[in-house]
Amino acid sequence: MTARQSTTDGGPTSGTESSVDDTSSEEVLELLGDEYSRRILKALAEESMSAQELRETTGITKVTTYRRLERLEDAGLVQSVIVPDRNGHHHSKFSVVYSQLCFEFEAGRIELVERTGDSS
Numbered sequence: 001m002t003a004r005q006s007t008t009d010g011g012p013t014s015g016t017e018s019s020v021d022d023t024s025s026e027e028v029l030e031l032l033g034d035e036y037s038r039r040i041l042k043a044l045a046e047e048s049m050s051a052q053e054l055r056e057t058t059g060i061t062k063v064t065t066y067r068r069l070e071r072l073e074d075a076g077l078v079q080s081v082i083v084p085d086r087n088g089h090h091h092s093k094f095s096v097v098y099s100q101l102c103f104e105f106e107a108g109r110i111e112l113v114e115r116t117g118d119s120s
Contacts (some may be wrong), residue, residue, distance in 0.1 A: 023075045025103065025112040031075055036060050036068045041096055044078060048095040069094055077089075078114070 031037045039058040045050060049057065055065050070116075072078035080092040099117035103110055 009054060023112070026108050028077070028101065028112050029103075029110065031068075031071060031077065034068070036064055040065070040068050040072065044094055044096045045099075048093045050083075050091050050093055050096065052054055052091075052096065 007073060032041075036058075040054055043054055043057045051062075051069060052063050054060070054069070055062055058065070060068070069078060069080075073080060074110070077097055078094050079097050080094045082090050083093045084090045096116040101112060101115040102116065104113045
């Protein structure tokens, strides 16, 4: 996901705060409003996990776990890395990307304006 970084004066920064281009506020709010997504995010806030570990931790079905992980990853809230197994196979480990999301409520609109801090 590409994010546009800015300061209050509009100039670029190299910090961890950024304005979001790719994901709509509605999509993020919908994901945060979903019980399964919240359970996955809470578990991943504690530690990085594979989909199987998430299923065991959260009690969410396999299909629902993968669907939510895909949506969370598409929204830039979760990231994955490929981890090799000892037997020559591999699996993905998932982690949350941001420790804080900031929304702006103004004139009949809600906008996701910042994502802060890599929590991994």
